[in-house]
Amino acid sequence: MIQQIRSSAKRPVLLLDAGDTLTGVSLANSTEGKVIVEAMNAMHYDAMGLGTLDLKLGLQVLLERAVEATFPFLSCNLVDQQGEPLFSPYTVVERDGARFGIIGVSARDVLILAPDPIPASVLDPLTSVKQVLPEVRAQSDVVILLSRLGVEEDKALAKSLQGVAAIVGGKSLERTAPPVWVAGVALVQAGYNGEWLGRLDIGFDAQGKMVEAVNEIIALGPELADDPRLVAIVDSYR
Amino acid sequence: MIGRSYVRQINLAIASLLLLTGCSRTNTPAIPLPATVPAATAILPPASKPVAFTILHTNDSSGYVDPCG
Numbered sequence: 001m002i003q004q005i006r007s008s009a010k011r012p013v014l015l016l017d018a019g020d021t022l023t024g025v026s027l028a029n030s031t032e033g034k035v036i037v038e039a040m041n042a043m044h045y046d047a048m049g050l051g052t053l054d055l056k057l058g059l060q061v062l063l064e065r066a067v068e069a070t071f072p073f074l075s076c077n078l079v080d081q082q083g084e085p086l087f088s089p090y091t092v093v094e095r096d097g098a099r100f101g102i103i104g105v106s107a108r109d110v111l112i113l114a115p116d117p118i119p120a121s122v123l124d125p126l127t128s129v130k131q132v133l134p135e136v137r138a139q140s141d142v143v144i145l146l147s148r149l150g151v152e153e154d155k156a157l158a159k160s161l162q163g164v165a166a167i168v169g170g171k172s173l174e175r176t177a178p179p180v181w182v183a184g185v186a187l188v189q190a191g192y193n194g195e196w197l198g199r200l201d202i203g204f205d206a207q208g209k210m211v212e213a214v215n216e217i218i219a220l221g222p223e224l225a226d227d228p229r230l231v232a233i234v235d236s237y238r
Numbered sequence: 239m240i241g242r243s244y245v246r247q248i249n250l251a252i253a254s255l256l257l258l259t260g261c262s263r264t265n266t267p268a269i270p271l272p273a274t275v276p277a278a279t280a281i282l283p284p285a286s287k288p289v290a291f292t293i294l295h296t297n298d299s300s301g302y303v304d305p306c307g
Contacts, residue, residue, distance in 0.1 A: 002294060011290045018297035028301025036301055053300060098289050141289055170297030190295050194302035203290035212290065234303045 001197060001224055002043055011201075012095035015044060016102065018170030018189070019148045020051035022065060027237060032061050035237040037069050039230055045071040046093050049104045049146040050078065051170060056113040059086070059120065074104020074146055077128035081119050089132045092139050101140030105129050105157075107148045107171060125149055126160055137163050142204070144168060151180060151187060158185035165202060165210070177217045188215045195220055 006013045017040065022033030033054070040048070048054075050073055054062060066073045066087060076089035090103040105125045111118055129145065136143055142165050147154050150172035158167060159182060166179075166186040175196060179186035190198030196217050203212030 005292065005294060009292050011292055013292045013294060015294045016296075017299070018295065020298045020300060021296075022301065024300025025302055027303060033301070035303060036299075039303065049297075051298075095291075098291065100291070142291070144293065166293065168293060168295045168297075173298055188293075188295060189297055192298040192300065194296065194299040196296075198293075198295040200293040200295065201290070202293070203288065205288050211288075230303075 001218060001220065003227070005199065012098055012100070014046045014093060014095070014100060014102075014144075016144070016146055016168050017045055017048040018051075018146055018168055019049035019106075020053040020170055021048060022054045022062075023056045024053055027234070031237050033057055033065050034068070035234060037065050038233050041068075041070045042227075042229055042233060045069075047072050047074050047091050047102045047104065047146060049073075049148050049170065050075045050087065050106050050110060051148045052107070052110055052113045055110050055118070056115065058115045059118045074102065075106045075110075076103055076132045077123040077125055078106050078110060079121055079123055081121075086120055089128075090136050092136070098142065099140045101136035101143040102146055103129060103132055103136055103143065104146045105149065107150070107153075110148065125153070126157055129157065129161060133161065133163065142202075151176075151189065154187050155180070155182045158182035158187060161185070165204075166200060166213075168198075168200070175217045177215050179213060179215045184210065186213050186215065190217055 022036050023029050028036050072088045072091045074090060075087045078086050080086055090101060093100045106122060108122050110122055143163055145164050145167040147167050147169040148171050151169060151174055154167045154169050164185055169187060169189045173192045174189045175191045176188045179188050188198050188200050190196045196219055198215060198217055200215040201212060205211050
């Protein structure tokens with residue numbers, strides 16, 4: 001499905017995950033998220049946010065997964081004891097001549113499932129995003145927020161931020177088609193358990209005005225043929 | 239802004255489709271951007287070129303590698 005959209009879209013396509021991805025079911029747990037990272041590498045994800053089910057691996061293992069991943073794990077508000085970010089706060093993806101700034105923000109409770117006390121703390125999401133936003137805007141044509149705060153908190157963020165086009169979220173397990181609109185920002189989520197893929201098409205005119213925004217939720221049902229490369233990756237861990 | 243009843247109708251339609259088709263593809267119809275929705279502030283620098291793009295997004299996959307179970 002992803003390949004199909006990439007080849008037919010005739011515009012830049014980003015692939016993002018809003019987190020709570022690396023653990024949960026048994027194969028992901030027994031491989032400490034390795035199978036998931038390898039599959040996401042094969043699908044060419046551009047970035048991932050971090051949730052409680054990712055920090056459940058513990059900081060050391062999660063950092064190992066981050067090294068193995070060909071895409072960044074993003075969080076602007078998860079910091080070490082010196083207040084420095086443990087993961088990249090943001091990334092800028094250049095595609096087809098356009099620059100997309102993607103900022104990751106974690107929920108305040110992101111550490112609650114961590115197996116051992118982690119020498120880290122979680123800063124206020126809004127303050128952290130506001131701090132990094134000017135830097136990201138300066139490097140990007142479009143800014144997207146990858147959020148694990150849930151739709152209600154995302155609404156508050158959207159009202160308080162200038163220059164964010166969309167918030168790709170998680171945690172509240174919603175399927176937002178059409179997007180939730182707050183202060184001109186499109187808030188989207190695509191369900192849970194890998195059963196749906198969200199597709200948000202956005203367009204801006206030369207004045208920076210949003211002229212197109214359509215989100216659809218695509219069910220990834222059994223009628224869709226498995227990608228043999230992904231089957232091989234999963235089977236290699238069984 | 240999209241009316242609440244309109245959203246409810248769409249949600250009901252999605253729910254009906256899911257009930258009827260289970261885990262099959264249930265794309266919602268493409269919904270054009272309502273006239274009142276455009277950004278409150280300019281997102282792009284003035285006089286930049288138009289940009290159109292697609293974000294494919296997932297969340298809360300909880301380690302599932304087999305969609306639909």
